[in-house]
Amino acid sequence: MFRGGGQPVGRSQRTEPGLRSEDTGWPAANLLRMRGSRPSRLLLALLLALTVPVLAQSARYTNPRFGFVIRVPAGFLAQPAPTNQDGRTFLHQGSGAELRVWGWNNVLDETVAQAMERGRESSPGPIAYQRKGRNWYVLSWIEGTDIIYEKTFLGTGSGASFRLVHPVARKAAFDPIVTALEKSFRPGDLSVPH
Numbered sequence: 001m002f003r004g005g006g007q008p009v010g011r012s013q014r015t016e017p018g019l020r021s022e023d024t025g026w027p028a029a030n031l032l033r034m035r036g037s038r039p040s041r042l043l044l045a046l047l048l049a050l051t052v053p054v055l056a057q058s059a060r061y062t063n064p065r066f067g068f069v070i071r072v073p074a075g076f077l078a079q080p081a082p083t084n085q086d087g088r089t090f091l092h093q094g095s096g097a098e099l100r101v102w103g104w105n106n107v108l109d110e111t112v113a114q115a116m117e118r119g120r121e122s123s124p125g126p127i128a129y130q131r132k133g134r135n136w137y138v139l140s141w142i143e144g145t146d147i148i149y150e151k152t153f154l155g156t157g158s159g160a161s162f163r164l165v166h167p168v169a170r171k172a173a174f175d176p177i178v179t180a181l182e183k184s185f186r187p188g189d190l191s192v193p194h
Contacts (some may be wrong), residue, residue, distance in 0.1 A: 052154030066103030155190020
């Protein structure tokens, strides 16, 4: 089901350059070691168990060439990096979903509007959702049994994109993942080629 030798995201503190599990940064975990009443320690342990796994299982991916950053949700396996270090692919265990992140040099000197129009024209189906900002755009469409959601940041020197492909039948489960990807995606320096 998975191509290559995938590596689970979030399983170790240091995995390889650009991909690491994030420390939760939550000093409350130390409270479990402190003296106190048993019921209050049990309550704190329960609260930690409900919140920490969500924080601890995602991983931050930083692209070494283009400098973009995205938080990869738990359950995605990192696939081997391309030799030119322009991006990375992650495959989701169990659902078949795919997350791709990549950067490129803006050799066509495209504007955001031009790149968005080219994206609409190359889409194999009708665009179901689209938005445009000053230096970014989003396109989403259905292709067969999958939803494709793609966000692109574009500058005068380079661009950075992520694309999530997931089953239509799992839309409700993947909507929060799309939201989390949106919030975590940072493009790096788009004013220069890399």
